[in-house]
Amino acid sequence: KAGVTQTPRYLIKTRGQQVTLSCSPISGHRSVSWYQQTPGQGLQFLFEYFSETQRNKGNFPGRFSGRQFSNSRSEMNVSTLELGDSALYLCASSLNQGPGTGELFFGEGSRLTVL
Amino acid sequence: ILNVEQSPQSLHVQEGDSTNFTCSFPSSNFYALHWYRWETAKSPEALFVMTLNGDEKKKGRISATLNTKEGYSYLYIKGSQPEDSATYLCALRDDKIIFGKGTRLHILP
Secondary structure, X not given: OXXXXXXXXXXXXXXXXOEEEEEEOOOOOOEEEEEEEOXXXXXXXXXXXXXXXXXXXXXXXXXXXXXXOOOOOEEEEEOOOOHHHOEEEEEEEEOOOOOOOOOOEEOOOEEEEEO | OOOXXXXXXXXXXXXXXXXXXXXXXXXXXXXXXXXXXEOOOOOOEEEEEEOOOOOEEEEOOEEEEEEOOOOEEEEEEOXXXXXXXXXXXXXXXXXXXXXXXXXXXXXXX
């Protein structure tokens, strides 16, 4: 069974550009959530999608957005990149049907560097 | 807004010794508490998902307890091995998923 796949694994952008990251969940998983990790910080919750609907959103500016497609694949987009957006972005999928107890299965992450 | 605290931030343990660390949170209603292990250059992996006060879970040499009334969970590792070196994360699941900053465990040979 394939795990969670994130692309691209590494990317470098400059300030002001925008970036789109992709996440393919484990087959059958309908919930996808996104996290940002920066040095000294824990995993910061960005948003969660279930059946193409955003279920919850973390405390990030509107430059951070996402969506989920009918096949459960998800994308997140960051517009007008800032230096502080340099981070590891992790995606996780879960079986849970509601905001319940399902464990998260993480991808390997996309490491974004903003110059 | 839930705030999840983990202590200690970092821990060095001799191989073969047992150890434990703590996840603290405001005593409130939430759906579940999760523990993850995150090894360097890998993805976080789930260890336990606990939902009920008094829950105790065990997987090999690792176990965890949950006390929702007093707002803490303990993770125990018995007879530490080099492969236990990792960052251990706890997370509270309510409408959002709130992670602590983790406890970084180093096993000394």
